[in-house]
Amino acid sequence: MNLMDVAEATLLTPYDLDTNKLDRVFDALVGPSTDLADLYFQSKRSEGWNLEDGIIKSGSYSISQGVGVRAVSGEKSGFAYSDDIGLDALLASAKSASAISKAGQNGRVNAWKRQSAFDARYTAHSPLDSLTEVEKIELLRLADTTARAASPYVEQVMANIVATHEVVLVADHNGHLSADVRPLVRMGVTVIIEKDGKRESAGSGGGGRFGLDYFTQADRVKGYVDEAVRQALMKLEAVDAPMGEQTVVLGNGWPGVLLHEAVGHGLEGDFNRKGTSAFSGRIGEQVASKGVTVVDNGTMQDRRGSLTVDDEGVQTQCTTLIEDGILKGYMQDKMNAGLMGVASTGNGRRESYDSLPMPRMTNTYMLAGERDPQEIIESVENGLYAVNFGGGQVDITSGKFVFAASEAYLIENGKVTRPVKGATLIGNGPEIMNRISMIGNDLELDPGVGVCGKSGQSVPVGVGQPTLKIDGMTVGGTAG
Amino acid sequence: MKTMDSQKQRLLDLSKQALDEAKKLGASDAAVGISTGDGLSVDVRMAEIDKLEYYRDQGLGVTVYFGQRQGASSTSDLSEGAIRDAVKAACNIAKYTSEDDCLGLADADLMATDIPDFDLYHPWDLTAEQAIEQAIACENSAREFDPRITNSDGASVSTYSGISSYANTNGFADVRASSSHSLSCSVIANEADGGGMQRDHWYTSSRFSDQLDSAASVGRRAAEETLSRLGARKLTSRQAPVLYMPQYASGLLGHFTSAISGGSLYRKASFLVDSIDTKVFPDFVNLYERPYIYQGNSSSAYDAEGVATQDRDFVKDGIVQSYILGSYSARKLGLKTTGNSGGLRNFTADSTGQNFDEMLKLMDTGLLVTGLIGSGINGITGDYSRGAVGFWVEGGVIQYPVEEITIAGNLKDMFSNIAAIGNDRDERLSTRTGSILVEQMMISGE
Numbered sequence: 001m002n003l004m005d006v007a008e009a010t011l012l013t014p015y016d017l018d019t020n021k022l023d024r025v026f027d028a029l030v031g032p033s034t035d036l037a038d039l040y041f042q043s044k045r046s047e048g049w050n051l052e053d054g055i056i057k058s059g060s061y062s063i064s065q066g067v068g069v070r071a072v073s074g075e076k077s078g079f080a081y082s083d084d085i086g087l088d089a090l091l092a093s094a095k096s097a098s099a100i101s102k103a104g105q106n107g108r109v110n111a112w113k114r115q116s117a118f119d120a121r122y123t124a125h126s127p128l129d130s131l132t133e134v135e136k137i138e139l140l141r142l143a144d145t146t147a148r149a150a151s152p153y154v155e156q157v158m159a160n161i162v163a164t165h166e167v168v169l170v171a172d173h174n175g176h177l178s179a180d181v182r183p184l185v186r187m188g189v190t191v192i193i194e195k196d197g198k199r200e201s202a203g204s205g206g207g208g209r210f211g212l213d214y215f216t217q218a219d220r221v222k223g224y225v226d227e228a229v230r231q232a233l234m235k236l237e238a239v240d241a242p243m244g245e246q247t248v249v250l251g252n253g254w255p256g257v258l259l260h261e262a263v264g265h266g267l268e269g270d271f272n273r274k275g276t277s278a279f280s281g282r283i284g285e286q287v288a289s290k291g292v293t294v295v296d297n298g299t300m301q302d303r304r305g306s307l308t309v310d311d312e313g314v315q316t317q318c319t320t321l322i323e324d325g326i327l328k329g330y331m332q333d334k335m336n337a338g339l340m341g342v343a344s345t346g347n348g349r350r351e352s353y354d355s356l357p358m359p360r361m362t363n364t365y366m367l368a369g370e371r372d373p374q375e376i377i378e379s380v381e382n383g384l385y386a387v388n389f390g391g392g393q394v395d396i397t398s399g400k401f402v403f404a405a406s407e408a409y410l411i412e413n414g415k416v417t418r419p420v421k422g423a424t425l426i427g428n429g430p431e432i433m434n435r436i437s438m439i440g441n442d443l444e445l446d447p448g449v450g451v452c453g454k455s456g457q458s459v460p461v462g463v464g465q466p467t468l469k470i471d472g473m474t475v476g477g478t479a480g
Numbered sequence: 481m482k483t484m485d486s487q488k489q490r491l492l493d494l495s496k497q498a499l500d501e502a503k504k505l506g507a508s509d510a511a512v513g514i515s516t517g518d519g520l521s522v523d524v525r526m527a528e529i530d531k532l533e534y535y536r537d538q539g540l541g542v543t544v545y546f547g548q549r550q551g552a553s554s555t556s557d558l559s560e561g562a563i564r565d566a567v568k569a570a571c572n573i574a575k576y577t578s579e580d581d582c583l584g585l586a587d588a589d590l591m592a593t594d595i596p597d598f599d600l601y602h603p604w605d606l607t608a609e610q611a612i613e614q615a616i617a618c619e620n621s622a623r624e625f626d627p628r629i630t631n632s633d634g635a636s637v638s639t640y641s642g643i644s645s646y647a648n649t650n651g652f653a654d655v656r657a658s659s660s661h662s663l664s665c666s667v668i669a670n671e672a673d674g675g676g677m678q679r680d681h682w683y684t685s686s687r688f689s690d691q692l693d694s695a696a697s698v699g700r701r702a703a704e705e706t707l708s709r710l711g712a713r714k715l716t717s718r719q720a721p722v723l724y725m726p727q728y729a730s731g732l733l734g735h736f737t738s739a740i741s742g743g744s745l746y747r748k749a750s751f752l753v754d755s756i757d758t759k760v761f762p763d764f765v766n767l768y769e770r771p772y773i774y775q776g777n778s779s780s781a782y783d784a785e786g787v788a789t790q791d792r793d794f795v796k797d798g799i800v801q802s803y804i805l806g807s808y809s810a811r812k813l814g815l816k817t818t819g820n821s822g823g824l825r826n827f828t829a830d831s832t833g834q835n836f837d838e839m840l841k842l843m844d845t846g847l848l849v850t851g852l853i854g855s856g857i858n859g860i861t862g863d864y865s866r867g868a869v870g871f872w873v874e875g876g877v878i879q880y881p882v883e884e885i886t887i888a889g890n891l892k893d894m895f896s897n898i899a900a901i902g903n904d905r906d907e908r909l910s911t912r913t914g915s916i917l918v919e920q921m922m923i924s925g926e
Contacts, residue, residue, distance in 0.1 A: 049576075052747075053580075055577075055578035055579070055580055056576065056577045056578045057550075057577065057578065057580055057583075058550055058551075058552065058577060059550075059551055059552065059573035059574075059576060059577050060551075060552040060553060060554070060570075060573065061551075061552075061553040061554075061566075061569040061570065061572075061573055062553060062554040062555065063553075063554075063555045063556070063557070063562070063565070063566070063569075064539075064554075064555070064556035064557075065556065065557065066556060074528075075525070075528060075529075075530060076528065076529040076530065076531075076532070077530070077531045077532070077533075078531075078532045079531065079532065079533045079534070080533070080534040080536075081534075081535075081536065082536060083536070083537075083538055083556045083557060083558075084557075093534075096534045097532075097534075099532060099608055100529055100532050133575070133576045134576070136576075137576055155748065156747055156748065156749075158747075192747060192748060192749055192860070194748070199748060199749075199860050199861075200860055200861070201749055201860050241865070243717050243886075243888070243922055243924035244716075244717040244924055244925065244926070245925075245926055274525065274631070274633070275631055276631060276633055276668055276677075276679065278676070278677070354535075354537070356531065356533065390855060390856070391854070391855045392854065393853040393854050393855075393867075394853075395679070395853065397633075397668055397677050397678065397679035398676060398677065398678055398679065398709075398712075398883065399676070400853070400867070400869075400883060400884050401853075402853050402854030402856075402866070402867035402886075403854065404854055404855055404856035404865070421858075421861075421863050422856055422858055422863060422865065423856065423865045423886075423888065424854045424856035424865040424866055424867055424886045424888070426854075426867045426884055426885070426886050427884070428884060474714075474884060474885065474886065474924055474925060474926070475886075475924060476856065476865040476866070476867070476885075476886025476887070476888050476924045477865065477888060477922075477924060478865075478888045478889065478922045
């Protein structure tokens with residue numbers, strides 16, 4: 001079965017819906033001033049398992065399904081949703097959503113056209129069925145025994161796996177029907193260690209859009225465990241982080257959260273259409289050092305942030321945001337693209353049917369440069385080498401952003417020396433991007449655990465970058 | 481429109497169906513929570529409608545126990561068939577989870593029996609047109625306040641009301657209703673001679689629509705907050721006292737409550753393990769919860785397991801009196817639940833009596849924190865490092881706005897260095913505290 005057949009069989013047929021009935025909904029939804037209208041049908045099943053104290057402590061299963069109904073007129077969006085997918089509920093939602101424009105009776109004109117020729121970016125198989133229940137909990141037990149064998153100081157091991165399977169169908173006012181079937185899995189391992197009366201904790205994990213069998217291959221569980229144990233032991237030895245402005249070298253991979261906060265959010269179409277971003281109106285300007293090229297790429301095979309089509313039914317693409325330091329473009333959904341006179345970049349995403357879509361990132365990363373990472377570290381007399389981060393946050397208007405280093409080291413005389421305690425790094429996005437002075441040849445993406453929050457909606461994303469040198473960033477330590 | 485009584489009865493009937501189904505499938509115990517609600521939210525921007533959203537939420541979560549094994553599931557579909565499937569899924573999960581001595585419902589004799597009406601349900605009969613009118617009035621008041629307000633992130637009016645139920649096979653079943661309404665505004669200011677944009681916001685919220693601040697005053701305050709940020713500069717790194725505005729003082733106390741919460745304690749993932757009877761704060765600090773306040777922001781006679789809540793002291797004269805426990809973490813620690821599954825109820829910090837101006841004078845020279853970003857907190861060691869914005873204060877008088885700095889310290893030191901707690905309570909918050917002055921922190925900047 002192709003994706004469209006799966007989506008129709010899941011989201012339309014059981015509710016006695018067909019394209020004729022969808023036409024009736026659009027009749028109620030679309031008025032003379034409507035620029036855009038769509039129905040977003042979604043069914044989502046997920047399952048999670050948790051281990052703690054060496055036992056499978058809990059498991060959970062959830063099902064949610066419903067339909068979101070939207071009408072857009074100029075800058076105005078009307079929106080209603082229902083957990084009930086039947087025709088009556090759809091008509092009632094359409095009546096509410098159409099209230100922002102002159103009501104109904106215009107309907108659609110084009111014939112329905114099913115879009116199905118897109119290259120799928122991942123398997124359609126449900127990850128919930130990719131392992132048996134016994135195999136799933138074996139994965140967690142393996143994490144526990146591996147961690148306890150890895151170090152005598154491991155006191156507590158917490159491990160979890162989550163698998164989600166989502167079927168989406170988008171019907172728009174132009175008569176396009178698009179479908180997507182999306183798997184998503186994630187595994188996390190957290191250890192708490194105790195040594196000489198001092199305790200620390202650290203976590204690691206990975207995931208993407210495939211089955212849970214991913215975690216049974218290539219010693220991945222051992223990889224996560226070893227990483228968590230290594231980080232926790234390192235933290236025990238950490239000294240106070242320095243304070244004030246420092247030269248900072250960021251490691252490759254997950255530290256790409258810097259780009260996500262420093263420039264990613266500021267390049268989302270909605271903020272720029274409203275002129276509220278520190279990057280508004282700056283297309284064509286030098287916004288970062290030469291050599292800096294940043295893309296948002298929703299097409300990467302199996303990646304956590306990837307989508308075959310976005311939540312407005314638009315095929316994803318690789319969008320160049322910054323090229324050799326010059327701002328090239330924004331990430332757009334249909335509405336903001338329309339208002340800014342450009343095309344959607346396939347970045348229209350939503351957490352679920354009960355939320356409106358917005359321009360959101362997919363996998364956002366900086367392309368590799370030419371420097372050897374070792375050469376970058378050696379170029380720093382005194383500074384900070386930050387390789388792992390917790391969360392970040394940005395004020396897109398002032399451009400100020402922070403991110404919290406969870407693993408960082410002092411650089412002294414060109415050498416990585418002592419580990420330092422977690423510290424917040426703070427900077428101004430546009431300023432920091434112009435202080436990038438060296439770019440490594442070691443681009444890497446994160447292991448597949450990123451979650452991005454915006455206006456209360458969470459979506460899975462990817463980040464990445466090569467090793468970078470930043471000439472001056474404020475480090476929030478306590479050592480003078 | 482169904483009456484409130486019939487809606488409540490429906491939730492109780494569905495709860496009973498789920499519990500009966502669980503028993504039928506062999507569960508020894510079960511608990512079920514259901515919530516439904518609806519609402520309306522209007523965003524306007526530059527005097528035009530931006531978004532008009534109608535909410536209609538519903539969901540059911542069920543936990544089943546087979547002896548000491550547990551399974552859980554949830555569904556957004558409340559039809560009979562969907563509930564049956566959800567219970568079945570939870571029972572299937574329980575086949576694969578492990579025996580855990582500490583699992584199970586809270587003890588039956590702890591269930592709340594006296595459940596007063598706290599008067600928390602006051603839906604707002606608001607049409608979309610009225611909401612749009614209020615939001616536009618709010619935003620206009622901000623935009624017309626000063627020519628330096630050049631752009632807007634918009635104003636928003638929202639109302640939500642819902643009912644939720646909790647029932648378990650210990651015979652507990654209750655359903656309650658609550659409402660929440662809010663009005664907010666966020667605008668952008670631009671200094672004519674460069675210096676960049678600044679954005680800030682203001683909001684009002686209440687369970688009672690007639691207790692919301694007026695649209696005009698919310699807009700005005702949003703404009704004032706934003707304008708006060710213009711010309712913000714960095715500080716050089718230094719040590720100085722820090723005064724947290726109530727909203728952020730509440731967050732500071734939140735780091736304490738999370739460190740004495742059962743989940744952090746039994747995992748030993750807290751810097752306050754074994755802290756009962758130890759002195760964590762100065763003598764004048766008293767922290768307690770009062771769940772039975774009439775019309776209180778978070779009043780409730782029972783917790784998320786049906787356990788009766790009670791007035792409880794967590795810190796008296798600076799000394800820790802009690803942890804914050806649900807039945808699972810209590811059993812793990814060999815203690816009794818404190819009726820705090822699902823959190824605290826009207827958590828309160830006694831004030832040392834100063835109003836906000838007196839707090840500024842008391843600090844004399846230091847940093848007033850009006851915003852924090854990032855999450856640089858290590859719950860195991862208490863190490864604290866966060867991005868901050870605020871104002872530099874000298875001689876008890878605000879001098880200029882500051883930004884792009886961090887404040888850092890260790891929470892243990894910060895708690896013992898609290899110098900005063902103001903009486904300038906922010907009634908919008910569920911934690912009832914005034915501003916908090918911390919004597920010395922490390923400020924990192926240029």
